[in-house]
Structures are given as C-alpha cells and as structure tokens.
Amino acid sequence: MGTLSREFTKILYQRRTYVGWAGLLAVPLLIVLALDLSSSKPAPGEGPPFFAAIANNGVFVPLAAIGALSFFLFPLVASMAGAFPLAGEAEQGTMKTWMSRPLGRGTILFSKWGVAVLYVVVGMALVGLGGLLAGWLVFGAHPLLTLSGTTIGIAAGLGRIVLANLVILAALLCMVSLALFVSTLTNSSLTAAISAMVVFVVLTILNGFSYFDFMKPYTFTSYNMAFINLFRDPIYWHPIRNALLVYGATVAGLLLVSWLIFRRKDILT
C-alpha cells in the first residue's frame, strides 16, 4: 500500500494528470451546454445511447457521457494512464533507482497498474459527478424511463448508473493492462500508448465487419455497449456476464505476460 500511495503522489505532481481529468470532465459539461443551447431537441435514437432522453431528465447526462466517451476518449486516457507509470520512469532514468530499493518486481509492476487504475477511476468519478450535477441543475432530476418502457426511481436509477460505470471501468482495465504490457516491452511511453490505441482501433474496425463475427465473442472491444442492458427491466444480465468474463480473462492474461516480461527485464536506465 505504501508503494501505491507513493505512486499516486507522483502522478499528482504531473501536469498531464490534470489535463486528462479536465478533458474528461469537459465532455459531460459540453453535452449539457450543447443541449441547453440548441433549439431543436435530438430525435429519439439519434446520437449516442440515452442521448435523446437528456433534455427531459438530467439524470441521463452521466450515462450519455460515459456512452459517448467509451468509443474513443476513455480508451485514449486509459492507455495514457497505463503507458506512463512504467515507461515514463525508464524515460526519466529513475527506474534503476526505484529498483535499488528492497521491493519485488511484482510489487512494482502491480503498484504501477494500480495507480493507472486509480487514475481512471478518478476520471470516471469526475465525469459521473460533474455530469450528474450539471444535468440536475439544467434539466432537473426525474424517475428514469428504462429501455423496456418501465419507470424506475431516481435512487434505483443512480444505482444502475454506478453499475454501468463499473462495467465500463472493467473495459478500461483492458486498455490499461494492454498499455502496461506494451510499456514493459519498450522504453517509450508514447510508443506504448499509441500501440495500445492502434490495437483498439484495429479491433474496433474488425468488429465492424460481419466476416470477422467469429472473433467477436473474444475481443474486449465488441462489448463496449454491453452496459445498455442494465437499463432494461428486468436487467438483461447475459451480455454483461459475457463482457465481464472477457474483460477478466483479457486483463489477467495481459498482466501475467507483463509480469513474465518485467520479472526478467534488463533495466538499463
């Protein structure tokens, strides 16, 4: 735990940390601003999921925001978070110093992973709370209309929004682990982050073609809309369970490979 808290202190001293968080927070605020300013309300089914519902109910803002972010910006921030802790130390030449302390390499690797996850969690919390607050102030809070046409209370709705955030967080853990894995292979944080993003985009393109449907059940990118099923009544758990299984296997596999590589890596800087 001491290692993790020191890692967290390190990221709090980096400008990039705040740029990332501010960029994420801007998205729900811009969504609220855009909908408040525009004269025509979006038609149902237009834009990201839950988007059309915002104008009648501010509680949908955090949901629409994470839906819109999970296509691109969340993965981008997650890969930045995952790429930097390890490769950034190699770049600045502090990795060797770090290694001279009486710590296992496993501890170092997992505290780096942990701090990246913490970074993403804080970013998601900012999006959720900022979006909820702005949406509530501008559009008011009302009971939520589910996709099945039933209505659930605000408290139950907020509970499901938290669950949706957890499902998306699990998806982002895949990106964090992927970037961490590449950053054990290279000494450049930029290479690690961009490689993770290229993998993400290529997988997304593959998912777009029906010929490659056979690999869809196994790629983490094909589940990015699974959280929608939390807003059916009753909740349709099957795709969410599948998504979590794939996320879990992906994260565990990538972490295992990262650990195998990092355990025996020559640390030159």
Added chain:
Amino acid sequence: MRSLRLELVKLLHQKRTYLGWIGLALVPVIVIVAGALQKPHRPDPGDPPFVTHVGQSGLLVMLAVLYALASFLLPIVAAMGGASSVASEAEVGTLKTWLTRPVSRTGVLFTKWLTAVLYALAGAALVAVVSLVAGVAAFGLHPLVTLSGTTLGPGHALALIALAYLLVAAGAVCSLTIALLLSTLTDSSLTAATIAIAVFTVLTVLNAFSAFDFMKPYTYSAYRLAFVDLFRSPIYWQPIRRALVDYGVTVGALLLAAWAVFGRKDVLT
C-alpha cells in the same frame, strides 16, 4: 537538407515508426479480407459511403480505407509523429546536444515538422499502395461509379483518389502541427500526443452538435470527410477549397505559435 536527412535517419531507427505504419497498413488488409469473404447483405443506409460495395472494384477498397483512415487512424499516427519530434529528444536528453551544433532553432523546428509531415505522407502512401495492389488483385480494376451516378475510367478515378489521399493527409497535418506545438510546451511526448488526439476527438464531437454549428467553418476536424465531394460529377470544389484554406490557416497559425515558443524556450535536457 542535411539536417532533414539526419532527422529521417533518426525516425527510421525507432521501433514506433514501423508500428504506426503496420497499424495503418492493416486496415486495407482487413477491409479486403472482409469484403472478399463477407456474405452479401443489403446495404444499410447508415453505412459509410463506398464501404458497402467494396467487392465491386479494387478502387473502392482505396476509398473505404480512406474513410476509416480520415476519421481515426491517420490523426493518431500523425499526432504521434508530431509529438515525438521535439519532446522525445527532450526525454532522451539529446535536445541540448542537438542545439550545440551550428543550426538555428527555426531550422531545427521546421526540419522536425517536415520530418513528421513526411512520416504521415509515407503512411498515407503506404496505405494507398497496399489497398490498390491488394484491392485490384482481389476485386479487379473496374470503372468507378461516382456519387452522382456517372462512371469514371480507372485512370481518371485513380487520379481523383490520389487527390483524396492528399486532402486527408493535409487534414492530418493539422493534428500533427498541434502535437508539434504541444511538444514545444511540454517535455513529455506522451502528453503532447494525447492532447492532440483528444483535441481532434472533442472537436469532432462538437461538430456533431447543431448548437456548435457556428464554429464548424473554422475547425479543421469538420472537413475530415471533404474528400467525398471529389467523387461527384461535376466535382463540387467549394467545400474542398474551404477545407484547404482552413487547413492552411490552422497549420500556419500553429507553426507560428510553435516557433514563438521554441525560439525562446529554456532547453534544460
């Protein structure tokens, strides 16, 4: 010229140079495999133009790939090229050495910009060649049907497609120059690249909202699909001309800002 050659040698000795190119070249391969093997299905009105009919002509592969490239991959790869120019030298600690040689800072900056532009152009050219060769091998070289319903001979069509690739590459130069400006402001290439990609994404999202229509004529991201107008008959030049003016102003202003920052920067590493 000598410093440009040196920059190019540096570029070619980095792993990430090839990772970016490989990621780009994967896209036409995926599109062709999917297009050749996919079961024919009714075109969906929501499909992007050109993508549905890929199997009809090798030339359509080039356009379908360009569509994916313009919206995602080329801005990412270009931002990486622009960000690694100044900031990665600062990270490795070679910027100081570089500046002790009898070169002007202006020369260094523009050489780095030019290298990044060449990198993005080479990426676009690689994609064009791979999709042309593989597309023609898979689907044959047939005349291209324009969006207005007229038919273009293969030679004429190829010339227009080459223009379209150049136009998309010019759009990517905007992302690249943002990354260059940021890389003069920070010493971390990762920060510069991430912010440049995030700016592009957020602008794209804003372009989708009618409330932000007033800024559409001025944002470079709004013109990313302007190349489609080349495939009308007669060619609808107006949006293309506007795109080029906008790209020119954006790149000019950003380069000026980068030059102003880098000209008086304290180079500590």
